[in-house]
Amino acid sequence: MSAMEQLYTAVLEGDAKSSALLTAQALEAGADPMSLITGAMVPAMDEAGRRFEAEDYFVPELLLAARAMKASMVLIRPLLVASGAKSLGRVAVGTVKGDLHDIGKNLVASMLEGGGFDVIDLGADVPPEKFIEAVKDKGAQVVCLSALLTVTMPAMKTTIEALKAAGVRDNIKILVGGAPVTAQYATEIGADGFGENANSAVALTRRMLVEQVADAQLLSEGK
């Protein structure tokens, strides 16, 4: 097995120790940091996501894979920052006000980090002002809202309204997710997308950022 294949397997199997060790060895041998991400780790996370969709993997396996990738990223990130490479995009995630549940939100955050995004984790029971701050002051391009309880779902709506009132709604994409949340509800409250699970949240975020760039281009062309 090549070094890249070994790293791919370590991430896919959630072996954080091997993943970090292989990354350190590859970097020492002169490997391009970015190529480790795009050539081994992102494909491994994609495969983990595919297995999750196929129900070969469940939350624990996804968590372990994301953690293995994180262990490698600790070594790679400083090199990327030094070379001036940019992340795929900045995403703020949080469980909405009144809801303390953060398992789903944490998993989405890990998967997004594993997917190469710069993640701002706002925690649980997050008031709308914190989301606004993440957009205004920290430059979040995508905002992910989570809720586990049917009774706290309406806080998603009030958060979106608050983002509108703060005048930042149109600059960002808003995704919603959580056990009781449906695509229909997402549309009803004016979100841009609905993630069925942590894995689809990553794919959706990627698509949203592409759309955002396209939107910005259209705007600048005055269309």
Place this chain on the structure above:
Amino acid sequence: MSRVSEWLQGGPLLSDGAWGTELIARGLEPGTCPDVWNLSNPDAVAGVARAYVEAGSRVILTNTFRANPVSLPAEFAERAAEINAAGVRISKSAAAGRALVFASIGPTGKMVMADEISESDVKAAYDIQTCALADAGADALLIETQSDPMEAEIILRSAKATGLPVIVSFTFDTGKAHDRTLTGDTPERIALRMEQAGADAIGANCGSGIEHFVLLCRRMRQSCKLPLWMKPNAGLPVIEAGKLHYQQSANEFAAHLPQLLLAGASFVGGCCGTSPAFVAALKEQFAECASE
């Protein structure tokens, strides 16, 4: 003979329905912690307990699902023992000997596996809750809505130390067939693991509706010898005009009871979306099943 088997000598027992929605109907602000009402509005809590006893519940729970120091609102964490004791007192007084009181213990909402909380912090939180529930005189402890066997085992260790019978109930809502826990465990794996860990009964609650519970129950029955506890939702809620609505009627729900008993259930009640009316409908079905 174990205490649970003694209780079941006369046949399967009817338990209760949802508490949260009943408390909301009595004025609890949605999204606030219901358990705190054991101290601040005990009459409303007693009203729910009484409604279930009057509808025919032979086992009622306590309003203590979130009453562990990790899950309670921070300002109430120190009063966890007090909230638990009050919860047991309220249910026992409403039961007045007509129903057993099984004390409800919910999950932390955090995952040990994801390093969101340490094993020792989980254990410490539930040592406080289980001791308070046992000291206040609960008949049994019910560890419910579990999604992670690792956490369930830690809570089970705390609960067993009280000497009371312990039931562990999981939520199977993951996977296309709605037959896995969040962690991907099947009813077979859960049954084996919890039996080995010393549970006195195991079961399923919440989840995706009573239709799925017949199969879950059968699969658990084939995997262990323990009595089975089944508390399904009234289906999955739909949103109508911005409001949440459970579509299944009490009679539709109760119509599944014969199948559930046939699959080996020993305790049957309802979770989210069920009410005293559901318990009354189940009671009628129980009577019919018994007369056949």
